Amino acid sequence: MKICVLGLGYIGLPTALLLAAHGSDVVGVDVKQSVVDCLNHGKLPFKEPGIEDLYQQAKDRFVAEREPGAADVFLIAVPTPLDPATKVSDLSYVKRAADTIAAHLREGNLVILESTVPPGTSERVVIPRLEKSGVTIRDFLYAHCPERAIPGRTLKEMVCNSRIIGGYDRDSTDQATSLYQTFVCGEIYQTDTRTAEFVKLMENTCRDVNIALANEFAKLADECGVNVWEAISLANKHPRVSILNPGPGVGGHCIAIDPWFLTENSTRCRMVSTAREVNDSMPNYVLHITRDLLTGIKDPVISIFGVAYKGNVGDTRESPAFKFIQLAENEGYAIRCHDPYVREFPHPLMEMADAAAGSNCIVILADHDCFRGIEPAGLRMRTKFVIDARNILDHEQWTSQGFAVRVLGDGSLVHPVPLDEGIPPAGLYSTDATRPITASSPPSVPLLSPDGRERFL
Numbered sequence: 001m002k003i004c005v006l007g008l009g010y011i012g013l014p015t016a017l018l019l020a021a022h023g024s025d026v027v028g029v030d031v032k033q034s035v036v037d038c039l040n041h042g043k044l045p046f047k048e049p050g051i052e053d054l055y056q057q058a059k060d061r062f063v064a065e066r067e068p069g070a071a072d073v074f075l076i077a078v079p080t081p082l083d084p085a086t087k088v089s090d091l092s093y094v095k096r097a098a099d100t101i102a103a104h105l106r107e108g109n110l111v112i113l114e115s116t117v118p119p120g121t122s123e124r125v126v127i128p129r130l131e132k133s134g135v136t137i138r139d140f141l142y143a144h145c146p147e148r149a150i151p152g153r154t155l156k157e158m159v160c161n162s163r164i165i166g167g168y169d170r171d172s173t174d175q176a177t178s179l180y181q182t183f184v185c186g187e188i189y190q191t192d193t194r195t196a197e198f199v200k201l202m203e204n205t206c207r208d209v210n211i212a213l214a215n216e217f218a219k220l221a222d223e224c225g226v227n228v229w230e231a232i233s234l235a236n237k238h239p240r241v242s243i244l245n246p247g248p249g250v251g252g253h254c255i256a257i258d259p260w261f262l263t264e265n266s267t268r269c270r271m272v273s274t275a276r277e278v279n280d281s282m283p284n285y286v287l288h289i290t291r292d293l294l295t296g297i298k299d300p301v302i303s304i305f306g307v308a309y310k311g312n313v314g315d316t317r318e319s320p321a322f323k324f325i326q327l328a329e330n331e332g333y334a335i336r337c338h339d340p341y342v343r344e345f346p347h348p349l350m351e352m353a354d355a356a357a358g359s360n361c362i363v364i365l366a367d368h369d370c371f372r373g374i375e376p377a378g379l380r381m382r383t384k385f386v387i388d389a390r391n392i393l394d395h396e397q398w399t400s401q402g403f404a405v406r407v408l409g410d411g412s413l414v415h416p417v418p419l420d421e422g423i424p425p426a427g428l429y430s431t432d433a434t435r436p437i438t439a440s441s442p443p444s445v446p447l448l449s450p451d452g453r454e455r456f457l
């Protein structure tokens with residue numbers, strides 16, 4: 001079977017290689033000449049665990065081209081960004097891909113849309129464009145098969161996750177299911193195209209709203225003098241509670257934009273857009289903490305560790321770092337950036353030691369595992385402040401090296417509420433709430449309640 005995959009990015013390329021490695025002849029098509037050249041010279045345009053090995057398995061059945069040709073199956077995995085001004089989906093890439101396929105579409109072909117799109121896009125936008133070929137939907141097959149893989153574990157999840165196949169009709173659904181069964185081990189659930197589009201958006205919106213709740217808890221905890229990390233860890237001991245992690249904001253090509261796809265035509269919804277606003281406000285909140293720490297310092301310099309949108313990836317799309325940097329520069333802070341995963345960024349990227357040299361404050365924005373083991377003694381700072389917006393550092397180690405450590409949501413009272421005088425902020429106490437305190441393992445520092453009495457857990 002000959003398959004043509006349009007879009008060789010984070011989703012299209014691994015999918016194309018998996019199909020080739022499982023016996024299909026695959027033509028990968030990308031409008032970027034650099035991507036096509038890179039692949040045809042045996043190089044991969046981005047990093048992802050396992051992709052080099054997969055390429056070796058797939059390369060005899062895979063070729064990259066600038067234009068599609070005739071094929072049995074066409075699979076679309078092109079970007080679906082958000083227009084930042086209107087908060088409406090930009091479907092121009094999907095439209096263009098459908099138009100190029102139309103030139104080659106034949107009776108009996110199967111067209112699969114993997115790109116994430118607003119509900120109804122398949123019926124209203126994609127199928128009519130494909131029909132301009134002269135072949136009507138009665139004579140070709142169509143399915144929307146949204147992707148659920150998470151960057152950092154893309155290959156594993158593409159194979160192991162369950163999938164939703166939303167076919168235009170019974171035959172389309174069954175043919176698409178058979179194709180995915182060549183490499184997917186997870187369950188495959190069948191539905192119609194519109195429901196599949198809706199389900200995908202619900203999944204990412206659910207995560208966005210839950211992260212917003214965690215971020216709201218972090219702000220509330222700061223107001224109440226409570227360490228949110230300890231509090232979340234304890235609340236999550238409840239059998240039906242599972243609170244996510246607060247952070248400096250929600251980035252990436254999907255969670256930060258898909259909720260808008262769900263609501264772009266609605267006049268009724270508020271919770272989804274409120275959650276988006278909460279998450280979008282987190283860089284401002286981290287800057288607020290920064291300002292609080294650096295008040296009075298002349299010509300302050302901030303070192304940002306981690307400009308990727310999350311830990312252990314090199315992708316900076318919609319990263320909270322962009323907003324944080326712009327806000328901070330507008331307030332007169334000089335910015336230096338370090339990120340060992342990111343290849344290209346509008347700000348110059350520096351080695352860790354250079355980014356920290358002469359700086360007043362390190363701000364951890366991405367939770368790269370390699371940051372956990374940073375040796376603070378080696379950093380030649382002007383003043384020793386660190387803001388851990390991901391709660392990943394060994395805080396005792398940094399404190400012992402003379403650093404003042406602030407953790408997002410550590411209860412250090414960014415907006416103080418009246419509490420009894422003399423009670424140290426909650427952030428000074430043990431945050432290891434996952435470890436039950438027993439007679440043989442007492443807390444190294446006594447935990448106090450807001451009335452100053454020792455707390456018994």
Ligand SMILES: NC(=O)C1=CN([C@@H]2O[C@H](COP(=O)(O)OP(=O)(O)OC[C@H]3O[C@@H](n4cnc5c(N)ncnc54)[C@H](O)[C@@H]3O)[C@@H](O)[C@H]2O)C=CC1
Pocket residue numbers: 006007008009010011012029030031032035077078079080093096097100114115116117147148149150151253254
């Ligand atoms: N990155 C991710 O983890 C996930 C992405 N998705 C969705 O998958 C879709 C693709 O996302 P990514 O792979 O991350 O995008 P990407 O930006 O990494 O890759 C898209 C590729 O498509 C190419 N392209 C654009 N127009 C084209 C056309 N007409 N013909 C051929 N190639 C074209 C671009 O040059 C680019 O190389 C989006 O709708 C996204 O929301 C869904 C789940 C996960």
Ligand SMILES: CC(=O)N[C@@H]1[C@@H](OP(=O)(O)OP(=O)(O)OC[C@H]2O[C@@H](n3ccc(=O)[nH]c3=O)[C@H](O)[C@@H]2O)O[C@H](C(=O)O)[C@@H](O)[C@@H]1O
Pocket residue numbers: 116147148149150151203204207211244245246247248249250251252253254255309310311
């Ligand atoms: C519902 C769900 O888990 N969706 C996944 C998501 O991948 P993505 O890498 O964007 O998700 P993520 O790991 O939640 O990260 C998104 C953003 O949210 C932040 N984040 C995440 C979890 C958390 O507790 N706190 C938090 O602040 C991350 O740092 C990042 O900035 O979106 C992908 C997509 O659709 O592109 C999707 O395929 C993935 O399965």
